[in-house]
Amino acid sequence: MRILIAALILLLSLPAAAQDLDALFEKGMAAAREAAVTPDEDRRDELLDEAIAAFREMLVADPNLVRVRLELARAFYLKGEDSLARRHFEAVLAGGVPPEVAANVRAFLIEIRARRRWSIHGGFAIAPDTNIGAGSEERTIYIPVFGQSLPFTRDADELTSSGVGLVLWGGGEYQYPTGPTTRLRAGANVSRRDHSGSQFDEASLAVHLGPRALLTTRTEASALLTARQNWAGTVKDHHALGGRIEAAHRVSRSVTVNGRVSLEDRHYRTRTGLDGPAGDISLSGAWVVSPTVRLDLSAGYGRDRPARERDRNERYRVGAGISVALPRGFTVSGGGDYRWTNFEPGWSPYVQDNGARKDETWSARASVYNRGLTLMGFSPELGIVHEVRTTNAQLYDYERTSGELRFVRQF
Helix, strand or coil: CHHHHHHHHHHHCCCCCCCCHHHHHHHHHHHHHHHHHCCCHHHHHHHHHHHHHHHHHHHHHCCCCHHHHHHHHHHHHHHCCHHHHHHHHHHHHCCCCCHHHHHHHHHHHHHHHHHCCEEEEEEEEEEEECCCCCCCCCCEEEEEECCEEEEEECCHHHCCCCEEEEEEEEEEEEEEEEECCEEEEEEEEEEEEEECCCCCCEEEEEEEEEEEEECCCCEEEEEEEEEEEEEECCEEEEEEEEEEEEEEEECCCCEEEEEEEEEEEEEECCCHHHCEEEEEEEEEEEEEEECCEEEEEEEEEEEECCCCHHHCEEEEEEEEEEEEECHHHEEEEEEEEEEEEEEEECCCCCCCCCCEEEEEEEEEEEEEEECCCCECCEEEEEEEEEEEEEECCCCCCEEEEEEEEEEEECC
């Protein structure tokens, strides 16, 4: 955790933006005006970068400047940085702007949605964890023998292990236009978590392909075929084939809703008792309360039907989160979720009466980063998660605290 503490001290020591805001605004607007008329594309990009840097520095000092956020969104739009432009346009809509401005912003958002082609993401994080494998700390378990429960003590090596890992992730997608309101999506995502000399290393590769339809100016949907391969360490663990349906709808200026339904058939290399179908339904919503405050809510249901009956289960989850942009460049966020899972009976000796296993898991998370500390548009973000599982099954409870020093794209 010393790495995370050092990063937090660095974040808290950053000074506020010192330049005069009026001068910065004039500098940004002058660069944006010149970029709009220059025929040289390289020069145009340089001018837009100047404008973005000026508007960004103003928002570091005061994130409530709606007019500045609007100009920043326009600069990103002209530069083709659509994901960043969309984020700031949505914040502008939550700022109580006049109807004519709101209509203009919505037109930008419609154009961004229609012209989207390539999207790429990636990053890495240093991730300390107090319980890498989510193992139980129970030292004594009770096993029924001839009608009696006999105690057995576990070896210390079987208990929890901590360490610092490296997490890498990345991916991309291309959308090929097949008509005025239809696209063909093709994409892939990869991830890798590595702890030195650890049995808990893992990696995954997932791909998807399918059509996307812009149903209305506020609604879209996609139907995708999916495939996934997971590794445990360097050995293939399982693969899955399936599909999912995604939908998104803008309810109002500041509220959006997303839904997803997925189904896949899993096949394991050695743990064949886990082979079988798994489905998941999720619903999430985002409310941009103001240009500086965002609320997120989510709920979901899942169902697994593997070959081994006792591992068949139903899963439920609910979650909430909030993100707040503060003066002096700080953005803080927090949230939590609650999950519960009900399994089929047959869990002896872990459940004393050979009954059904029932898990409940709580988690809380918090993060902070400073928008004034960037390297090539990325800011280091410090995050921490605390998670606790309670269960009626021996050896399946755990408590863990994990952290991440990751780098996130800002402005």
